[in-house]
Amino acid sequence: xxxxxxxxxxxxxxxxxxxxxxxxxxxxxxxxxxxxxxxxxxxxxxxxxxxxxxxxxxxxxxxxxxxxxxxxxxxxxxxxxxxxxxxxxxxxxxxxxxxxxxxxxxxxxxxxxxxxxxxxxxxxxxxxxxxxxxxxxxxxxxxxxxxxxxxxxxxxxxxxxxxxxxxxxxxxxxxxxxxxxxxxxxxxxxxxxxxxxxxxxxxxxxxxxxxxxxxxxxxxxxxxxxxxxxxxxxxxxxxxxxxxxxxxxxxxxxxxxxxxx
Numbered sequence: 164x165x166x167x168x169x170x171x172x173x174x175x176x177x178x179x180x181x182x183x184x185x186x187x188x189x190x191x192x193x194x195x196x197x198x199x200x201x202x203x204x205x206x207x208x209x210x211x212x213x214x215x216x217x218x219x220x221x222x223x224x225x226x227x228x229x230x231x232x233x234x235x236x237x238x239x240x241x242x243x244x245x246x247x248x249x250x251x252x253x254x255x256x257x258x259x260x261x262x263x264x265x266x267x268x269x270x271x272x273x274x275x276x277x278x279x280x281x282x283x284x285x286x287x288x289x290x291x292x293x294x295x296x297x298x299x300x301x302x303x304x305x306x307x308x309x310x311x312x313x314x315x316x317x318x319x320x321x322x323x324x325x326x327x328x329x330x331x332x333x334x335x336x337x338x339x340x341x342x343x344x345x346x347x348x349x350x351x352x353x354x355x356x357x358x359x360x361x362x363x364x365x366x367x368x369x370x371x372x373x374x375x376x377x378x379x380x381x382x383x384x385x386x387x388x389x390x391x392x393x394x395x396x397x398x399x400x401x402x403x404x405x406x407x408x409x410x411x412x413x414x415x416x417x418x419x420x421x422x423x424x
């Protein structure tokens with residue numbers, strides 16, 4: 164990976180990711196899959212991870228020959244080490260890390276929450292993210308530089324009540340993003356993206372009352388598509404954002420601008 168330009172440019176080539184390699188976690192479906200597809204479209208080689216081998220392999224086959232499928236649990240330190248090592252071994256570098264893996268097995272009041280479930284949420288959504296960044300840093304980015312994008316949530320910015328444990332983990336992820344940006348600059352940029360409700364299987368429980376009802380409070384009057392998030396991630400991974408780090412960028416159809424959730 165070449166060093167980011169010191170001065171701004173309006174050239175569209177700064178969005179080109181040809182010759183770079185990305186590792187996208189939790190990418191067998193939904194937002195992660197869309198991110199992988201977008202990075203591929205911009206010329207990057209892409210490695211994708213997910214826990215279940217069969218859907219991950221199927222997604223890799225659909226996306227094309229430039230995709231490496233690496234199944235495993237994000238919470239497993241050996242999987243993280245192996246995924247980073249195999250990505251570099253296969254493609255020769257690791258220039259972009261997208262931490263998309265996230266879980267939410269706990270709903271409702273925190274007073275009734277299963278603490279093991281809460282612990283699992285933080286371990287996957289926060290600790291595993293840091294683990295991937297550590298591996299990427301020591302294996303490649305510490306010497307060569309790169310860009311990290313963490314997938315947070317508007318639930319990490321404003322309380323929801325319904326997905327409180329998940330929201331707290333995403334708030335921690337946003338804070339972690341700021342710390343990493345400060346510690347890893349100038350060679351490595353670290354940013355986060357905070358989506359509103361996006362039409363994925365992960366969000367099905369949040370739109371149980373129907374899409375029209377769920378999107379009524381959004382100024383854009385629609386829910387997000389995975390591609391809405393993917394295009395922002397690709398921008399933050401590219402040289403077009405070479406002076407952006409430590410930021411959490413909302414992609415929420417204007418939801419938080421209304422003061423509601």
